[in-house]
Amino acid sequence: MSALKQRIDSLLVEPGCATNQAKSDKARKEGCKKPLTPGAAAGGCAFDGAKIALQPVVDVAHLVHGPIACEGNSWDSRHVYSSGPQTYRTGFTTDMAEFDVIYGGEKRLYRAIKEIVDKVDPPAIFVYQTCLPAMIGDDIEGVCKAASERFGKPVIPVNAPGFAGSKNLGNKLGGEALLDHVVGTMEPDYTTDCDINLIGEYNVVGEFWQVKPLFDELGIRVLATFCGDARYKDIASSHRAKAAIMLCSQALINIARKMNERYDIPFFEGSFYGIADVSDCLRKISKLLVERGAPADLPARAEALIAREEARAWARLEHYKSRLAGKRVLLFTGGVKSWSVVSALQEVGMEIVGTSMRKSTQSDRAKVVEIMGTDAHMFDELPPREMYKMLKESKADVMLSGGRSQFVALKAKTPWVEINQERHHALAGYDGIVNLVAEIDKALYNPIWSQVKQPAPWEIEALEAKGAAHHG
Amino acid sequence: MAEVIVGKKACAVNPLKMSAPIGAALAFLGMDRALPLLHGSQGCTAFGLVLFVRHFRETIPLQTTAMSEVTTILGGLENVEQALLNIKKRANPALIGICSTGITEAKGDDVAGFLKLIRDKHPELEGTEVVFAPTPDFVGGFSDGWGKAVTAMIDALVPETTVRTPWQVNILAGCHLTPGDIEEIRETVEAFGLTPIILPDLSGSLDGHIPENFLPHTLGGTRVEDVREMGASALTIAIGEQMRPAAELLEKKTGVPCRVFDRLTGLAACDAFIALLADLSECEVPAKYRRQRSQLQDAMLDGHFYFGEQKVAIAAEPDLLFSLSHFFADMGATVACAIAPQDAPVLARVAADTVRIGDLGDFEQHAAGSDLLVTHSHGRQATARLGIPFWRAGLPTFDRLGVAHKVTVGYRGTRDLIFEVGNVFMEQLHAHEQHITPASLGSHSTVAAPAMDAPAGAGH
Numbered sequence: 001m002s003a004l005k006q007r008i009d010s011l012l013v014e015p016g017c018a019t020n021q022a023k024s025d026k027a028r029k030e031g032c033k034k035p036l037t038p039g040a041a042a043g044g045c046a047f048d049g050a051k052i053a054l055q056p057v058v059d060v061a062h063l064v065h066g067p068i069a070c071e072g073n074s075w076d077s078r079h080v081y082s083s084g085p086q087t088y089r090t091g092f093t094t095d096m097a098e099f100d101v102i103y104g105g106e107k108r109l110y111r112a113i114k115e116i117v118d119k120v121d122p123p124a125i126f127v128y129q130t131c132l133p134a135m136i137g138d139d140i141e142g143v144c145k146a147a148s149e150r151f152g153k154p155v156i157p158v159n160a161p162g163f164a165g166s167k168n169l170g171n172k173l174g175g176e177a178l179l180d181h182v183v184g185t186m187e188p189d190y191t192t193d194c195d196i197n198l199i200g201e202y203n204v205v206g207e208f209w210q211v212k213p214l215f216d217e218l219g220i221r222v223l224a225t226f227c228g229d230a231r232y233k234d235i236a237s238s239h240r241a242k243a244a245i246m247l248c249s250q251a252l253i254n255i256a257r258k259m260n261e262r263y264d265i266p267f268f269e270g271s272f273y274g275i276a277d278v279s280d281c282l283r284k285i286s287k288l289l290v291e292r293g294a295p296a297d298l299p300a301r302a303e304a305l306i307a308r309e310e311a312r313a314w315a316r317l318e319h320y321k322s323r324l325a326g327k328r329v330l331l332f333t334g335g336v337k338s339w340s341v342v343s344a345l346q347e348v349g350m351e352i353v354g355t356s357m358r359k360s361t362q363s364d365r366a367k368v369v370e371i372m373g374t375d376a377h378m379f380d381e382l383p384p385r386e387m388y389k390m391l392k393e394s395k396a397d398v399m400l401s402g403g404r405s406q407f408v409a410l411k412a413k414t415p416w417v418e419i420n421q422e423r424h425h426a427l428a429g430y431d432g433i434v435n436l437v438a439e440i441d442k443a444l445y446n447p448i449w450s451q452v453k454q455p456a457p458w459e460i461e462a463l464e465a466k467g468a469a470h471h472g
Numbered sequence: 473m474a475e476v477i478v479g480k481k482a483c484a485v486n487p488l489k490m491s492a493p494i495g496a497a498l499a500f501l502g503m504d505r506a507l508p509l510l511h512g513s514q515g516c517t518a519f520g521l522v523l524f525v526r527h528f529r530e531t532i533p534l535q536t537t538a539m540s541e542v543t544t545i546l547g548g549l550e551n552v553e554q555a556l557l558n559i560k561k562r563a564n565p566a567l568i569g570i571c572s573t574g575i576t577e578a579k580g581d582d583v584a585g586f587l588k589l590i591r592d593k594h595p596e597l598e599g600t601e602v603v604f605a606p607t608p609d610f611v612g613g614f615s616d617g618w619g620k621a622v623t624a625m626i627d628a629l630v631p632e633t634t635v636r637t638p639w640q641v642n643i644l645a646g647c648h649l650t651p652g653d654i655e656e657i658r659e660t661v662e663a664f665g666l667t668p669i670i671l672p673d674l675s676g677s678l679d680g681h682i683p684e685n686f687l688p689h690t691l692g693g694t695r696v697e698d699v700r701e702m703g704a705s706a707l708t709i710a711i712g713e714q715m716r717p718a719a720e721l722l723e724k725k726t727g728v729p730c731r732v733f734d735r736l737t738g739l740a741a742c743d744a745f746i747a748l749l750a751d752l753s754e755c756e757v758p759a760k761y762r763r764q765r766s767q768l769q770d771a772m773l774d775g776h777f778y779f780g781e782q783k784v785a786i787a788a789e790p791d792l793l794f795s796l797s798h799f800f801a802d803m804g805a806t807v808a809c810a811i812a813p814q815d816a817p818v819l820a821r822v823a824a825d826t827v828r829i830g831d832l833g834d835f836e837q838h839a840a841g842s843d844l845l846v847t848h849s850h851g852r853q854a855t856a857r858l859g860i861p862f863w864r865a866g867l868p869t870f871d872r873l874g875v876a877h878k879v880t881v882g883y884r885g886t887r888d889l890i891f892e893v894g895n896v897f898m899e900q901l902h903a904h905e906q907h908i909t910p911a912s913l914g915s916h917s918t919v920a921a922p923a924m925d926a927p928a929g930a931g932h
Contacts, residue, residue, distance in 0.1 A: 005541075036514055036538035039555030040562065045515025063483065067574040067609035069491035072484075073519040076850055077526065077870075089853065090833075095484040096610050101578050112483030119485075131513050132574040132610065135544060162513035163541045163575065383562075384531065388686030404521070407531040411682055 004134075004159055011172045016250075016257035036166070042404075045162030047130050048074070049170020053252060054126055054158060054177070056202045056227040057235065058082035061122040063092040065109050065140060066130030070162070071095075079424065081206040083229050087122050096132060105138045113147045113155055123232040124154040126177070134161035154232070156181045171251040178226070178235055179258050186236035188223060193294045195223040196285060197241040197265065199256050200248030201272075203228025210429035211272050214282060214309070218301055220289065226252055239263040242292040245270045245285055266292070272428035274344035275313050279306045313430040317348055320437045325349030327444060330390065332356045332382065332401035333419060341400065341419065344433045350440075353396050356382055384408045398444055413452050415443035474822045476815065478829045485833025486850060488787050489813030490867075492607040493571040494520035495617025495647060497534055500569030500603075502645075502672025503625075504693040507565040509535045509555055511548060511583060512573030516609075526870035528678050533689050535559055539575065548581045553590045560597055565689040566696050567601045569621060574609035601696050603628045613814040614867075615714045615789045618647035622671060622718040625699060632725055633703040640705040641752065642728065643670040644719050646712025648792035648866070651675040652877040656885055657711070657736070660746070663760065664753040669698045669705065680876055703728060707752060709745075711736055711881075712791035713818035734818060735795035736881035737889065738802050739768055745882075764883035768890075775890040776804055778897040785809035785839030787832060787847035788866045790816035795880075796846060796865060797823040799889065809838040811847075844896060863896050 044052075047070060055062055055078065064071035075091030082088065094112045096105050109127065116125055125147075129140045144157040160173035188195075196215070201208050208228040215222055224230060224238035239259065244267035246256040256267040266288055270281035286294075286302040328351045331341060342352055356379055382390075384405065391399060391412035399409040402420030409416035417439045419427065427436045455463070493510050497520055500508035510517045517536035524532040537551040552570070559568055572583055583604045591597060605621040622644060641661055645654050654675035661668040676692030683691045702708075703726030710719035710732040719730035731748065735741050742765070750757050782805040786796050790812050797807045801823035810824040811834055819827045828834055832847065836854040839845055845855050848866040855862035869875040879885040 035540070036536075037554070037558060038537040038551040039509065039535050039558030041514050041536050041538040042518070043514060044518045045513045047513075048515045048518060067491065068484075068487060068489045068613065069493065069516055069519065069574065069609040072487035072489045073491055073494055073523050075487060076853075077522060091484075091486045091850075093484050093487060094482060095487065095489065096574075098608075098610050101574075101610050108482045110482075112481075115481060115483045131544070132578055134541075135575050135578060161541070162515035163539055163544055165540070166514075383688070385686050385688060392686075403525060407525075407529070408686060411531070411686060413682075 004161075004164060007159070007173070007176060008164055008169065011169065011176070011254060014172075014253060014257070016253045044167035044170070045131075046160045046164040046166065046170030046173055047128060047162040049167035049172075050158050050160035050174035050177070051128060051170075052078065052167070052202070053171045053174035054227055055088055056080045056225075057126070057230045057232060058088045059085035059122060059231050060124045060126055061087055061090065061092055061116045061120055062126050062128065063094070063109075063112060063116060064128045064130060065094045065096075065105060065112075065133050065138065066128075067096045067132050068093065070128075070130045079205045080203050080228060081209075082203075083209075085231070087120060090120075092116060101132065101136060104136060105133045106140075106143050109133075109138065109140065109143050110147055113143070114151070117151045117153065122153075124156060124182075126156045126158055128158045129161050131161045131163045134159075134163075154181065154185070168251060172254050175226070175252045175255040179255060182232070182235050183255075183259065184236070184239040184263070186233055188237040188240050191223075191240050192219075192221050193242060193292070194218075194220045194289050194298070195241045196220055196289070197238050197244040197259070197267075198222055198225045198228075199244055199246045199259075199267065200250075200252045201225045201228045202248070205424055205426045207272065207426045207428035207432065210426050210432050211278070214278070214305065214429065217305060218282070218286065218298065219295075220285065220298075226255055239265070241265050242294070243267065243285060243288045245281055247271060273341055273432065275310055275347060275430060275433055276343060278429055279310060282306055309430045313434055316434045317437060320441050321348050323441055323445070324437065326351060327397045327440075328353045328395070329440070330354050330387075330396035330399045330401075332387070332399060332405055341436075344436065345440075347433075348437055354379060354382075354390070388412050398440055400440070413449065415440075415446070415449065417443050473820055474810065474824050474827045476819050476827050476829065478815070479834060481830075484831045486831055486836070486853070487813070488811060488831050488835065488847070488850070490523070490614040491516075491520075491573075491609045492612050492614065492617030492620070493573050493609060494523065495614035495619075496569070496571040496605040496607045496621035497617075498524065498614075498647060498674075499605075499618045499621035499625075499672045500567070500571070501532065501534075501677055501690055502674045502693045503567050503569070503690060504676060504695045505566035505687075505689050505691075506569060506677075506693065507533050507535055507559055507563055507567070507689045508569045508571060509537065509559065510571050510573055511537045511552060511555075511576045511581065512539055513575065514538045516573045523868050527868040528680070528876055529873075530678055530680060530876075531686075533563075537576075544575050544579055547579065548576055548583075549586045549589070552581075552583065552586050553594075556590060556597060556602065557594065560600055563688040565600055567603065569625075570602065570604045571607045571617065571621065572605075573607070577606065577608035578610075601629060613789070615647050615712075615791060615816070616814065619714045619717060622715065623721055625671065626702070626718055626722050626725070629696060629699045630702050630722060630725060631700060634727070635704045636706060637667075637701075637704045638706050639665060639753070640667045640669065640701070642702050642705045642708040642722065643668050644708060644710040644715040644722075645670055645672065645674075646710075646714045646791050648712055648714075648789055648795065649674075649881065650876055650878050651679040652879040653736075653881045653885065655679065656879045656882050660761070660882060661749060663758050664749045664755045666749065666753050669702050670694060671699060671702065674876075678876060702726070707731060709733060709748070713794070713816065714791050734791070734821070735798060737795050737799050737886050739765075739772065739883075739886065740802075741798075742768070742881075742883050742886065761883065764887070768883040768887045771887040771890045772803065775894040778894045778901070779803035779805045779890075781806065782844060782897055783808040783842040784844045784846060785811075785835065785842040785860075786865075787811035787813075787835040787851065789813065790818050792866050793827070794818045794822050799886070803890065808842050809835065811835045811838070843900065844893070861896050861900055863893055 071093035144155040147155040158177040224234040271277040286299045391414040398415040497508040514536040605624040607617045673694040677690040708730040807824040810827045
């Protein structure tokens with residue numbers, strides 16, 4: 001069995017996963033690998049997932065070892081922000097050609113690493129394996145090891161070729177690369193009793209910066225984020241954190257669990273989307289830090305902060321309540337947890353007419369049922385044609401989804417708000433939910449809707465004539 | 473003649489190149505009721521899909537055979553079979569265009585052979601054409617893939633014939649043309665009383681219309697039935713050198729003669745095109761085009777002040793690079809830096825001293841000191857670092873609206889292009905004007921600002 005195969009199998013029986021815990025021994029052994037259906041599959045591959053998880057490390061060079069498709073078609077498409085270095089925005093790829101396929105791409109990879117060291121000299125280089133070099137047997141671990149030794153800097157192999165599986169699996173494979181090669185390899189300049197890690201926070205459109213001030217005010221230091229606006233050194237020295245919050249629907253649960261095992265860093269699952277969720281996170285982390293030796297007044301200070309921020313957010317939302325109450329929303333989310341958005345929208349009185357559970361876990365389902373009272377409005381799949389029909393028949397006033405279904409809504413002449421990772425509006429923290437509601441309000445009340453729904457004069461005449469003939 | 477320089481770097485920095493399979497997929501997206509299928513991992517499809525969605529701002533029907541590590545090693549027959557059956561059942565398209573990828577080609581999947589087996593085994597696929605374009609990711613780039621898909625469609629769908637319809641014309645459209653360009657070409661051909669069959673026709677499928685129903689395949693584009701008629705046309709007009717192999721195959725198969733236009737932007741190129749249509753149709757050139765020609769001449773007179781001796785850096789797909797380089801040269805500008813993502817015969821004729829095969833890293837390096845950067849949206853990082861104005865051209869352009877409707881061909885398109893780019897130059901003159909001091913005028917004689925307003929009436 002190949003090392004990659006073993007690794008994937010171990011990830012698929014992840015003991016930290018609630019779904020796995022609920023399974024029988026036999027079912028657990030079989031893992032959770034769902035084969036993709038040819039001709040009916042959608043979504044990214046494992047390479048995509050690994051890149052999404054790791055690319056937010058902003059000061060390293062991300063080098064994609066593969067033919068042009070993997071990086072050439074995809075680079076510079078994610079809005080993850082950096083407060084400093086811009087190295088992560090450069091697309092580096094070996095752009096493998098026929099010659100490399102025949103003779104192997106290892107030499108080209110080694111030379112590519114050298115060129116990056118010579119030209120950019122980043123603190124580290126992440127090398128992503130893709131399908132083609134994996135298939136012809138390029139040993140990226142070996143090349144990275146040799147390059148690390150030769151150039152005296154970390155060259156990290158990320159073994160997540162696309163055909164290994166889904167985007168979600170790729171997130172975890174990216175996490176494994178950090179666990180194997182980065183975490184624990186450096187020491188922080190200093191430590192505090194309130195050092196935490198955020199796991200699964202990617203700083204999409206700067207969302208990390210919406211919550212960071214909250215932690216700052218409480219004296220909680222975010223030692224490392226995995227991996228939004230992260231520096232290589234942050235991740236390398238993250239093993240000294242006292243506690244961690246796992247975000248993004250367990251995408252990086254393997255990091256959370258293994259850092260708990262290896263370095264005794266306790267964690268809980270949280271979300272920065274929705275007022276109640278942010279407060280919940282602050283409460284839990286304060287409590288956890290006190291257990292780990294933080295000052296005893298931390299929870300009380302957190303409560304004061306929560307009270308102030310919640311009041312402020314509610315005051316800001318008040319304006320929208322009368323405008324949005326009773327409006328029906330269709331949710332079609334990917335990575336952002338359905339239930340946190342559901343509860344947020346219910347907070348302003350919106351009615352959820354449906355929510356997708358494509359990437360959600362069993363506990364997510366339970367949570368949605370708890371919030372919505374029933375699972376009647378949950379669906380696992382909603383093909384575009386049916387989604388279009390629902391919207392065309394005005395079964396929802398607004399749709400929230402990722403960019404890929406954007407045009408299904410727009411062609412059905414239905415207001416649409418982006419909530420997945422390509423979004424341009426930061427939705428985290430107390431301000432984030434106000435931003436989301438403001439975006440929904442802006443979309444719903446745009447004057448174009450009544451105009452585009454208006455048929456042409458001649459269409460009305462034709463309809464009337466038809467009606468007259470029918471009745472006459 | 474431009475000297476073509478191939479770089480020796482192992483690492484591409486900020487790729488200009490996109491892959492051949494998605495080039496082929498876009499060609500299939502120009503077909504009516506079509507569904508392109510990438511034979512590879514699902515990421516191959518997902519990346520192309522996102523790229524096209526961002527550029528066209530439209531839903532993109534694109535499918536994958538979802539190859540896993542195991543199926544790649546064992547061979548993809550079953551995945552291709554399952555994908556075809558699933559797509560047939562779900563979408564019932566008129567055409568499925570299969571594009572292979574790096575892994576399935578390296579493995580050696582014989583897709584053409586698979587298709588024979590699958591067809592025999594599954595009569596229920598009847599009514600759906602399946603065309604295969606071999607497009608390994610590691611050979612060539614986007615426009616090569618596009619060309620291969622068009623060639624494959626001609627090979628598979630056009631029967632040999634001796635019938636001739638004198639008023640019917642084939643238009644083979646290169647991937648550097650926008651839906652708006654294709655619309656312009658169609659209108660022009662029709663204005664001469666001719667009936668064009670355009671292959672592929674993105675103006676039908678990706679022109680941003682609102683369909684009555686939402687279907688899981690393309691809505692609009694070239695119909696399969698029309699492709700079957702292409703052997704009866706009087707002439708094939710190929711636009712872009714990338715379409716030459718397809719045009720020649722069509723000629724070989726059906727005897728329809730072909731004429732390749734390496735560009736349709738610029739006065740001389742448009743003249744040749746219009747003259748050809750007039751000859752073919754034996755019609756007078758319509759007043760509309762005489763008027764547009766005159767407007768273009770006027771635009772050239774008005775615009776030349778702002779183009780003259782400007783240094784331009786362009787990074788684009790080969791045919792687009794060719795067309796744009798000559799456009800700038802026609803207007804008196806110099807193409808100081810020309811970068812293409814992959815080699816092509818047309819590059820030797822680009823209007824520049826040298827053409828580099830390279831990436832946007834090379835572009836950034838060699839474009840320093842020029843007056844204008846021209847490339848797709850990925851050039852925005854370079855423009856920020858170099859502080860040089862930026863005019864977007866090519867795919868992907870994801871940070872501007874209306875790119876599908878932009879017209880750069882024909883008299884009218886060329887005229888508008890002069891205005892659009894000329895305005896970018898003009899704005900720079902205003903910016904420079906702010907910095908003119910007696911000392912700068914004394915020390916440097918080439919400051920162009922005084923030309924600003926004086927000749928404004930020169931075109932009248």
